[in-house]
Amino acid sequence: MNVSMRRVYAIFVKDFKELSKNMYVLTTLLTPLLLAFVFGQAETVSLKIQLMIINITFVSVTAFVQSAIIAEEKEKNTLRGLMMSPASTADILGGKSLLSVILTVGTMILCLLITDFHLINEPMLLLALLISLVFYAGLGTLLGLWTKSLLEASVAIVPVIFILGMGTLFQKLIQPYPLLKFMEYFPNFQLEFLTEAVEREASFGEVLGYFGVITGWTVLVLIVTVTVYRKRSMDE
Amino acid sequence: MSVLKMIDVEKHCQDRVIFPSFQLEVAGGNVIALLSSTDVRQALLNMVAGKELIYNGEIWIKNKKITRNRSHFSELGVLFLNEGVYERLCVKDHLLFYKRLYDSKLTMESVYQLTQLSEKKYAQVKELSYSEVRRLQTAKLLFGDPSLFILEEPDQNVDLETKGILLNIISFLQKKGKGIVVLTGNMESAITLTDKIYRLDEKGLQEMDMKDDRSGKEETDLLVERNEVPIPMPFQKIPTKVNEKIILFDPSEVDYIESYSGQSHVHIGEEAFPCVFTLNKLEAKLTSFGFFRCHRSYIVNLQKVREVITWTRNSYSLKLENKVGSEIPLSKNKMAELKDLLELK
Numbered sequence: 001m002n003v004s005m006r007r008v009y010a011i012f013v014k015d016f017k018e019l020s021k022n023m024y025v026l027t028t029l030l031t032p033l034l035l036a037f038v039f040g041q042a043e044t045v046s047l048k049i050q051l052m053i054i055n056i057t058f059v060s061v062t063a064f065v066q067s068a069i070i071a072e073e074k075e076k077n078t079l080r081g082l083m084m085s086p087a088s089t090a091d092i093l094g095g096k097s098l099l100s101v102i103l104t105v106g107t108m109i110l111c112l113l114i115t116d117f118h119l120i121n122e123p124m125l126l127l128a129l130l131i132s133l134v135f136y137a138g139l140g141t142l143l144g145l146w147t148k149s150l151l152e153a154s155v156a157i158v159p160v161i162f163i164l165g166m167g168t169l170f171q172k173l174i175q176p177y178p179l180l181k182f183m184e185y186f187p188n189f190q191l192e193f194l195t196e197a198v199e200r201e202a203s204f205g206e207v208l209g210y211f212g213v214i215t216g217w218t219v220l221v222l223i224v225t226v227t228v229y230r231k232r233s234m235d236e
Numbered sequence: 237m238s239v240l241k242m243i244d245v246e247k248h249c250q251d252r253v254i255f256p257s258f259q260l261e262v263a264g265g266n267v268i269a270l271l272s273s274t275d276v277r278q279a280l281l282n283m284v285a286g287k288e289l290i291y292n293g294e295i296w297i298k299n300k301k302i303t304r305n306r307s308h309f310s311e312l313g314v315l316f317l318n319e320g321v322y323e324r325l326c327v328k329d330h331l332l333f334y335k336r337l338y339d340s341k342l343t344m345e346s347v348y349q350l351t352q353l354s355e356k357k358y359a360q361v362k363e364l365s366y367s368e369v370r371r372l373q374t375a376k377l378l379f380g381d382p383s384l385f386i387l388e389e390p391d392q393n394v395d396l397e398t399k400g401i402l403l404n405i406i407s408f409l410q411k412k413g414k415g416i417v418v419l420t421g422n423m424e425s426a427i428t429l430t431d432k433i434y435r436l437d438e439k440g441l442q443e444m445d446m447k448d449d450r451s452g453k454e455e456t457d458l459l460v461e462r463n464e465v466p467i468p469m470p471f472q473k474i475p476t477k478v479n480e481k482i483i484l485f486d487p488s489e490v491d492y493i494e495s496y497s498g499q500s501h502v503h504i505g506e507e508a509f510p511c512v513f514t515l516n517k518l519e520a521k522l523t524s525f526g527f528f529r530c531h532r533s534y535i536v537n538l539q540k541v542r543e544v545i546t547w548t549r550n551s552y553s554l555k556l557e558n559k560v561g562s563e564i565p566l567s568k569n570k571m572a573e574l575k576d577l578l579e580l581k
Contacts (some may be wrong), residue, residue, distance in 0.1 A: 010336030014322065014329070077320030081376065084285065084309050085337050144364040 003094060008086045011095025014070050019099065024150070025068045029107055032057040036111040045115045051195055052168055053111050054129070055188045058136040059165035061107050064157045065100040066140025071153035074144075082221050089229060097137045104133060122198050124207050128191060135187055139164075145228050156160035159217045187217045237298075237579060238263050239311070239384045239415035244293035247279045254279050257293060258441035260434070264383065264413040267406060269426035271444070272436040273559075277419045280436075284312060312417045313377040321369055325360035327353055330361055331375055340379040350408060352377050352401050367398035374405060382490060385409060385416045391425045393502045403429065420467050423507050427478050437505075444483065472525075474518070476509035483509065487525040491540050491558050493518055497535040506560055528574065530554060530566045536576070 019025060032053055039049050073079040082092055108129075119125055139160070147153040169189050174180040183189065194210035238261045246257040255276050262268055270280070282288035283295060286306050294301055300308040311454060322330060334340070348354035351371040356364060361372065370390070374518050377385055391399045406416055406429060426433045433444045473484035491503045495515045502509040511518065517530045526538045542557035544566065552566040566574065 004339075006339060007337055010333055013336075014325065014333040017329050018322055018324045072321075076323065077316075077318055078322060079320075080285070080316070081319060082310075083338075084314065085380065086310060087337055087340070 003088065004086075007091040007096045008098065011082075011087065011092060012098045013098045013164060015096060019069065022068075024154075025065060028060050028064055029103065031060050032107055032111050033114075036114040040114040040116070045200065048168065050112075050115050050117050051188075051192045052166060053115060054108070054117075055143050055168065055191065056161070056165040057104060057111055058132055058188075059157070059161050062100050062104040062133060062136035063140035063143065063160060064154070065103055066096060066137050067153040067157060068150055069096055069099065070141060070144025071147045072150045074147075075149040085204045087150065089226075091143060093229070097141070100137055100140060101133060104136075108206045112211075114208035119195060119198060124199050124211065125195060128194050128211055130213055131211075131218050132187060132191055135214065135218040135221055136164075138218065141150065141186070142225045142228060145225070145232050168192050185213060186228070187214045190214050190217075238296075239298050240417065241296040242293065243296075245283070245290065245295060246292045247276075249275075249279075251568050253438045255436055255438060257441045258436070260441060262415045262417060263383070264415050265410055266432070267410055267416040267418070268432045268434060269430040270417040270434050271420060271423060271426050273421060276436055277421070280419065281314065281316070281386070281388060284308075285314065311383045313380045313382040315377055315385070315390060317372055317388045317392065317467045319373045321361050321372060324360065326358050327364070327372065330372060331379075334376045334379040338376075338379040338381070340381060342379055342381065347375050347378055350378060350401075350405055350441050352397070365394045365395075367394040370394050371398055371401060374402070378405070383414060385414055386419065387416065388419045389421070389425075390418060391429065392420075392422070396501075399428070417523045421506075423483075423509070424478055427481050427483070474502055474511060474522075475513075476511045478509060485509075486525070487522055487537070488539065490527075490537050490564060491536040491556050492537060492564055493527075494564075503562065507556060526567060528570075528577065530564060530570050530574065532567065534564050536564050544574070 034054050035056060039045055052184065070079075073082065086094075143153060143156050143160070147156050163183075164186060165188070167183065167186060171184075171189075174183055184193075190210045190213045194207060196213070197207050197210065239360045240260070240262040242258065244257045244259065245255075249255040255272075262380070270277075271525070272280075275579060283290050284297070284302065286302065286304070286309075289304070290302060291362050296375060298311040300311055302308050316322045322333070326335070326458070328344075331344060331353075335344065335347075348357070351374060352384070353368065353371055353375070356368060361369065364372065374390075390402055394402070409416060416430075418426060419488040420426050420429075423433075435442045435444055472487065474487060474490060475482050475484055476484075485502060485504060489504055491505070493511065493515065494501050494508070500511045500513060500515050500518060502511045513521070515533065519527070519535055522535060527535050528538050530536045536554055536556070540558060541554045543555040545553040545555055545563070547553065552568070552571055554564045556562045556564065
C-alpha cells in the first residue's frame with residue numbers, strides 16, 4: 001500500500017475546512033477543556049482527575065472527531081467517490097487521522113497546562129500516551145465505519161465516553177464485583193495504573209506490563225479496523 | 237482502441253433475468269447511450285464499481301479487466317446519480333480538493349470554464365442548486381481524466397443551461413478521445429446526449445435505429461435531384477420524432493399507439509413518442525403485423541396483449557404484458573371483431 005503525501009494532505013485540508021464549519025463537532029472539543037478548567041480551579045488536582053481528563057480528551061476528541069468525519073463521509077455518500085479515486089486506504093485513513101491527531105494534541109496540551117500535569121516528562125508515560133492516541137484513533141475509525149451517519153456516530157460514542165472516558169471514576173463501584181474485574185484491563189485503567197506506577201517510581205517491569213496491555217489493545221483495534229474497512233469499503 | 241469491452245456479461249437476480257448475456261465494445265471518442273431500467277442500470281454500476289463480483293463474462297476497461305483488486309478505477313470515471321458532495325466547503329475549495337486528490341494537471345481556470353462555475357467560486361456547496369451540484373460532480377471526472385466515463389442519468393432534473401454545459405463537456409471529452417457511456421431510462425436524454433443508442437433489458441442488447449432529421453432531408457433532396465424513381469420497399473418501421481431526430485421502431489417493439497390532441501403517440505415500455513402518421517394510416521400499415529384497432533383512438537399490438545378484461549357487459553379493457561401492465565380500452569363493437577380475429581365463436 002503506497003501512501004501519497006499529497007493526497008493525505010488534500011484529504012486533511014478538506015476535512016479541516018469542513019470541520020471548521022461544523023459547530024456540532026467543534027463544540028465537543030470544548031468538553032475536556034471545560035472539565036480541565038473546572039477541576040483546575042482546585043489547589044492541587046489529583047492524579048485520578050487528571051487521568052480522567054486525559055481519557056475524556058482521547059474519547060471525545062480523537063475517537064469522536066475521527067468517527068464523525070468518517071460517518072459523515074458515508075452519510076453524504078462521498079466515501080464511495082473517495083474510494084474510487086486514486087487515494088488508497090492508507091491515504092484516506094491517514095488524512096483523516098492526521099486531523100483528529102492534531103486536534104487531540106492541541107487540546108491535550110491545553111488541558112495538561114490547565115491542570116498542571118507534572119509527569120509529562122516521563123518517557124514511558126509519553127510513549128503510552130502516544131500509543132493510546134493510536135488506539136483511540138483506530139477506535140474512532142471503527143465507530144465511524146459501523147455507523148451510518150453523524151447522528152448515529154454521536155450516539156455510539158456515548159457508551160464509549162462512559163466506559164473509556166470516565167470509567168476510572170467508577171473503580172470503587174466495580175470493585176465488589178469480581179465479574180467486572182476484567183474492566184481493569186481496559187486501556188484507560190491501564191493508563192491510570194501506568195501513571196500511578198510511574199509516579200511511585202515502580203519497577204520497570206511493572207510499567208512495561210501495563211504498557212504491553214495498552215499496546216495489545218491498540219494492535220487489536222487496528223487489525224479489526226483494517227478488516228472492517230476492507231469488508232465495508234463498497235457497501236455504502 | 238476500445239475503452240470498454242463487455243464480453244458475455246449477464247445478470248440474474250434469483251430466478252429473474254436482469255439482462256441476458258451480451259457483447260458491447262465502445263471505442264475511444266465514441267458516445268453511446270444504454271437505455272435501460274433502474275434495475276439494469278444498478279446492476280451495471282455495481283459491477284463497474286466493484287461492489288458486485290462479475291460471475292458471468294468479463295468487463296475490460298481500456299486494458300484492465302475488472303477484478304477484485306480494483307486496478308481499473310484509474311481508467312474509469314463514474315458520475316453516480318446519488319453522488320455526494322462536501323456541503324460545507326466552498327466551490328473553490330471543493331474543486332481544489334479534487335485537483336489535489338487526482339494530482340491533476342488540469343488548471344482550475346479550464347474547469348471553471350467547462351463547468352461554468354466561476355461565478356459561484358466562493359459560494360458554499362450547500363447553497364448551490366441541484367444543477368450546479370451536478371456540474372460540480374462532473375468536475376471531479378474532469379480532474380480524474382480517465383479513459384472511460386460512465387454517466388448515470390446526467391441530465392435528469394437539471395436546468396436547460398446545465399444540459400447545454402453537459403453537452404459541451406461531452407463533446408470536449410469526445411475530442412480528447414475518451415469513451416462515454418450514458419446510462420439513462422429516458423429516451424429523449426439518450427438522443428440529445430449521444431450518437432448511438434442501445435436498449436438493454438431482459439431481452440438483451442439491441443441497437444436502436446436512429447436517423448438524423450437533417451441528413452434525412454438531404455438524402456431525399458438528392459433523390460429528387462437525380463430524378464430517380466425510388467423503388468418502393470416494403471416499409472417495416474414506424475418513424476417517430478423526438479426533437480430534430482427521427483427514430484425508427486420495429487413494430488414488434490411497440491406496445492400500442494394512442495392518439496390524443498390530434499397526434500398519435502407510439503408507446504414503448506414506459507415511454508411514448510409522437511408519431512408523424514395518423515392512426516388510420518398506421519392501421520393500414522400495421523394490420524399485417526398483428527396490430528388491431530381496438531378503439532377509435534387506439535391501435536394495439538396483439539402480440540403483447542395478455543388479458544381481455546370485461547368490466548361490465550359493454551365495457552372491456554385489454555391488459556398488456558409490458559412492465560407497467562398498461563390497460564387499453566376496447567370498444568364494444570370492436571370486441572366482436574376481436575373475437576373473430578381470435579377465432580372464438
